[in-house]
Every structure is written in C-alpha cells, then in structure tokens.
Amino acid sequence: MRQSMSVEEELLKAKKEKDSVTKQRLLQIIKTIYDQFTNEQIPQLLIPTRTKSNIAFNEESEVWVYGERESARSCKTVRGAYSLLKSSYTIEFLNKQLDENRSSTLRELYYISEGWKLAKFREQPESDRMIEDLEIITELQRENFHVRPEENGATIFGPIRIKENVERRGKVSERVIHCIDDVGEGGYQIPYNVDNLDFVEHDAKFIIAIETGGMRDRLIENGFDTDYDAIIVHLKGQPARSTRRLLKRMNERLKLPVVVFTDGDPWSYRIFASVAYGSIKSAHMSEYMATPAAQFIGVRPSDIVNYDLPTDKLSDQDVRALQSELTDPRFCTDFWKDEINLQLELKKKSEQQAFASRGLDYVTDVYLPERLTSLGII
Numbered sequence: 001m002r003q004s005m006s007v008e009e010e011l012l013k014a015k016k017e018k019d020s021v022t023k024q025r026l027l028q029i030i031k032t033i034y035d036q037f038t039n040e041q042i043p044q045l046l047i048p049t050r051t052k053s054n055i056a057f058n059e060e061s062e063v064w065v066y067g068e069r070e071s072a073r074s075c076k077t078v079r080g081a082y083s084l085l086k087s088s089y090t091i092e093f094l095n096k097q098l099d100e101n102r103s104s105t106l107r108e109l110y111y112i113s114e115g116w117k118l119a120k121f122r123e124q125p126e127s128d129r130m131i132e133d134l135e136i137i138t139e140l141q142r143e144n145f146h147v148r149p150e151e152n153g154a155t156i157f158g159p160i161r162i163k164e165n166v167e168r169r170g171k172v173s174e175r176v177i178h179c180i181d182d183v184g185e186g187g188y189q190i191p192y193n194v195d196n197l198d199f200v201e202h203d204a205k206f207i208i209a210i211e212t213g214g215m216r217d218r219l220i221e222n223g224f225d226t227d228y229d230a231i232i233v234h235l236k237g238q239p240a241r242s243t244r245r246l247l248k249r250m251n252e253r254l255k256l257p258v259v260v261f262t263d264g265d266p267w268s269y270r271i272f273a274s275v276a277y278g279s280i281k282s283a284h285m286s287e288y289m290a291t292p293a294a295q296f297i298g299v300r301p302s303d304i305v306n307y308d309l310p311t312d313k314l315s316d317q318d319v320r321a322l323q324s325e326l327t328d329p330r331f332c333t334d335f336w337k338d339e340i341n342l343q344l345e346l347k348k349k350s351e352q353q354a355f356a357s358r359g360l361d362y363v364t365d366v367y368l369p370e371r372l373t374s375l376g377i378i
Helices: 007-039 079-098 106-119 124-138 213-221 241-254 264-276 281-289 301-306 316-325 334-345 352-358 360-375
Strands: 043-050 056-057 063-066 072-075 155-157 158-167 169-176 199-201 206-210 232-233 258-261 294-297
Touching: 007 043, 007 079, 007 124, 043 079, 056 281, 072 206, 079 124, 079 241, 106 124, 106 301, 155 213, 169 334, 199 241, 206 213, 206 294, 206 301, 213 352, 213 360, 232 360, 241 258, 241 264, 258 264, 264 294, 264 334, 281 360, 301 334, 316 334, 352 360
Parallel strands: 206 232, 206 258, 258 294
Antiparallel strands: 043 072, 056 063, 155 232, 158 169, 158 199
C-alpha cells in the first residue's frame, strides 16, 4: 500500500513544483529573445509603462493596476541592448540559484553583477527595477525567484497565533507563535515571504496598521490591543511588500477589517494608498498585495481643525506632493479631494503623536474609539 506523504514531504514537493514553473517562465524570456534573433528581428521585450498616467482601476479586484501603455526594451538603441544583456545575465543567475535551492537579497544581486562586466548594474535601483521587470513579464513575485529584500523589521502584536513553515537545506520545520504571549513588546517580526505562514487562531476584531514606531508603542503601552481586541501592525513608514501582503491575507482569510493610522501629510497618505489601492511602482503586484477594504483613520487635515492639533507648516515639497495627489487616480474620491484641498488651504500638517498635547491616553481613550466607531469598526 502506498504511504501518504508527510506534511514536510508535501511542502517540499510543492516548493519544487513552484520552482520548476518559475524556471520555465524565466527561460521563456530567453527563448523569446533567441527566437527574435533567429527570425532576423531586432530583439525586444515589452513592459507596461510605470507611471500614474498608466494605472487603471480593476473593477473586479478593486485595486489599481497597470494599463495598456507599454515601453520597449529594444536592441534598436545601445541603452536597450544593454538592458536585454543585463536581463539575460540576471535570468542566468536566478536560474542557477533555483537549481541550487539558494536565495539572495536585492543588495546581494547588485554586488553579484560586479563580475558581469558589460552587464554590471550601475546602482542598486537599476537591479531592483530589473527584478520588477522580470516579475511583470513572468507574472510571478520576486519570492518565486528566491530573491528577498533587506530586513524590514515591521512587526505584529496582538491576539493571533501564527504557524511558520520554514524550509532550510531541504528540511521543513514548523513553529507556532502567539503574537502576544510568545513575543516581547517588540512583537513578531514579519518574514519576507508571508505565504509560508498559516493563521492558527485569533481573538481579534480588527487590524490597525500604524505608520510610526512611537504611536505603535503608545498603543501597546496603553493596552489598546487588549481593550479593543486589536492586532497592531507596525508599518515602519512606507510598508514593505511582505507587510502589505500580510495585511491582505489576514483581511481575506480571517475576515478582519483593516484600518490605517498615519501622520497627516502627503507622504503618509501615499502609505495608505499603497496598502489600500497598490503603489504606482508595483502596480503589477496590486492584486496580490493591496487591501481595497482598508479604511483610513487619519490623521486627516480635518482632524487638525476638529481636534486643534499642534502643527508644522507645509514645505514647498509637501505642497507639490499634495497638488500631485489631486491628479493621482487613487485619490480621485470626494473624500480625498476635500481633505487635500483643506490641507492646502490650512498650509499645515500634523503627526500622530500630536495627540499627546491632550495627554498620553487621549489617542487611545478618545480619538481612536471615536473614529473607529464612526467607521463601524467597533
């Protein structure tokens, strides 16, 4: 009688199958270039143009994705020829990495190219964009290439038990962690590949994603997670992909509402937009990472008026960013237009921690309960 596979064997088999698909798609890019050569065509790769004028709202997934406008990486130009050369070297490296079951960071990839002579990347943003291009063409994620970012440090703290499935040197180990009982006040650090996590159980009613470490610490010290059965996710500024993917997974799998609490400035509004709608830079990942059901708590420009918050003057750069957001399709709602125009009129911005002017407990005892009630969360 054929014995059933163990959990470890099933996980390893699934991983090998995923790696095989990844290699096939990467090598298909090389085949496309080769076939163009043999057919006496000028080799080129077509990639969606990554600008805010080329993002469109997908009615089905309710997120912003790239439109139909494309840019060509073509050997018609020296620059385009170098781009295809670098693509080929990168694919060769990734293919070898998959064969050897190894992984590398985005930073390591940049330094590895030092030995590629003419295919060497001039700076890390160039190699980062190359990986993004390959994601778009293959319709895969960089995690499929075994490429990871530098450590982000974003964390979770709250009433949820998570199981990690970690593969190392051909072996899979499991670890179950409660994100209050089994961690310190620093919380559970979010891994780069959150699809290896399973949600075992939870007692939460909602998830609150917070921009700054100071406000995250304030909520934990004040017992906000316990008083309101909340999972607190520290975004650590502009959230990493893994953080956004985790928020989406918890929202969809656990059916928990997600709210986002940031500073009251144009850069923080973009943090919310990347969580809820997807970012312009990685719109090809929006359906995988964005949480369209996420709601914005604040700090809103109207909060500056309604709560008489301490403020700083908008810089010229802030003003230009707000004006740019008025033409950004992700901020095309009446709510955002009203709030942004009010801020331009006020010429002021405010921080999350400005609520401390009313006392250390005000944000957790008054502001958040009032806002969460108005949003129908509590």
